[in-house]
Amino acid sequence: EPEVTQTPSHQVTQMGQEVILRCVPISNHLYFYWYRQILGQKVEFLVSFYNNEISEKSEIFDDQFSVERPDGSNFTLKIRSTKLEDSAMYFCASSADPPYGYTFGSGTRLTVV
């Protein structure tokens, strides 16, 4: 079964540092997403990406965040200057036919210290 692959699985970073979370969506999917889940809270939408541009973003997705599809396979989330409150599990997802057929990656646990 096709998978969405995320790396790293866990990243620890110091406050103020930049981090890049990486995702490889399923190859024939065209819609890409980032969600996050703070420990003990609900899964929250961050951003959607289609046709090489951001299609929608949430209030959480401020100027500190950016996304990129640098080549035909990777999809990245960059946090420019991490804050303690950015500590969360970040899930990448892709879909060929949203909202159906969403596949989530196994997540990157980001810990900001």
Added chain:
Amino acid sequence: RKEVEQDPGPFNVPEGATVAFNCTYSNSASQSFFWYRQDCRKEPKLLMSVYSSGNEDGRFTAQLNRASQYISLLIRDSKLSDSATYLCVVNKAGGYNKLIFGAGTRLAVHP
């Protein structure tokens, strides 16, 4: 009002029990509805879509009441492996089909 509301539980049930979860959503323009399952510290996985006519998948039955903005999930003959958090998820009309998650209902099935 929260966009998607669920009873957080936990529901502690013995194997073989029938358990029902409920969910309400606030946006009447919501178009698509789902139940996802999330194991501890894992990604959400689609359990089933929910249709107005109701739908069943083995031991799982989902119902949607658009008039009341209410979604339900019934699990029959609970197994130990059903222990997880069940997430009620809706998709808002328009946009690029982002999913809006409820906080989840935790189920613990014991022997």
